Amino acid sequence: MPNQNPKLSVIIITLNEAENIRACLESVSWADEIIVVDAGSSDETVKICRELGAKVLINSDWQGFGFQKNLALKQATGDWVLSLDADERISPTLRQLIQNILVAPSADGYLLPRLAFFLGTAMHHGGWWPDYVLRLFRRELGEFSPVLVHETVLLQGKVEKLQEPIIHYSYVSLEQLLEKINAYSSAGASQAHGKQKRGGLAKALARGGWAFFRAYCLRAGFLDGSAGLIAAISKGEETYYRYLKLSFLAK
Numbered sequence: 001m002p003n004q005n006p007k008l009s010v011i012i013i014t015l016n017e018a019e020n021i022r023a024c025l026e027s028v029s030w031a032d033e034i035i036v037v038d039a040g041s042s043d044e045t046v047k048i049c050r051e052l053g054a055k056v057l058i059n060s061d062w063q064g065f066g067f068q069k070n071l072a073l074k075q076a077t078g079d080w081v082l083s084l085d086a087d088e089r090i091s092p093t094l095r096q097l098i099q100n101i102l103v104a105p106s107a108d109g110y111l112l113p114r115l116a117f118f119l120g121t122a123m124h125h126g127g128w129w130p131d132y133v134l135r136l137f138r139r140e141l142g143e144f145s146p147v148l149v150h151e152t153v154l155l156q157g158k159v160e161k162l163q164e165p166i167i168h169y170s171y172v173s174l175e176q177l178l179e180k181i182n183a184y185s186s187a188g189a190s191q192a193h194g195k196q197k198r199g200g201l202a203k204a205l206a207r208g209g210w211a212f213f214r215a216y217c218l219r220a221g222f223l224d225g226s227a228g229l230i231a232a233i234s235k236g237e238e239t240y241y242r243y244l245k246l247s248f249l250a251k
Helices: 021-027 045-051 065-075 092-103 174-194 201-218 221-249
Strands: 008-014 033-038 055-058 080-085 109-112 114-118 133-138 142-144 153-155 159-161 166-171
Touching: 008 021, 008 065, 021 045, 033 045, 033 065, 045 055, 055 065, 065 080, 065 142, 114 221, 133 142, 133 153, 166 174, 174 221, 201 221
Parallel strands: 008 033, 008 080, 033 055, 109 159, 114 166
Antiparallel strands: 080 133, 109 133, 142 153
16 A cells, blocks of 8 residues: 655755745745755855744764765755755645655656756756756665766666756846856866865866867757856856866876
């Protein structure tokens, strides 16, 4: 017999997400519990989370996205876990779909597509769509890869795909875009350095150029107009700086 009363835990990690976190939490207010692990925000993030009923744990000893999300996962008590980023939202349609699945699941984890908005434009090309990510899973069967950046859920069980997307407001301003290019390129360089990989100016130029060409031409980013061009350039920049920073770490 299927479990008629499965509990859902939503887990979120944050750092200075006051502009995003309220809308994110409100979109999952129907969950049985919401766990937030904050990395030491200096804005109103923690206050907002507590105001909206989330359980907040503060851990400013940053060891990477994977570590922080595993810490959040350890606080969860639900049968199922839904992992979200602060700039993501669950639509009413996706909410209903998730609630239906939990009553009679046909898998142990579910891949969800993400509809990303880049500087206000919904992105359908350039590698942005459907961008399937494993976010809904049985708590006892999954954990996050222990990496600095680009963590994934490692699940022991059957996985299926859903068609209803998570709404992802990935970049809302050029300032935020530049900040994330810097942050992700630094984290990516550190992670690559730990794997004994090498960078260099020539490799940075080649890999950065390839990243732009793949996003804009091979993955048809040009069909998303000016936003597609900016996104492809930013992808190339992030890749370029990652390999350039890696060359300095290796010295």
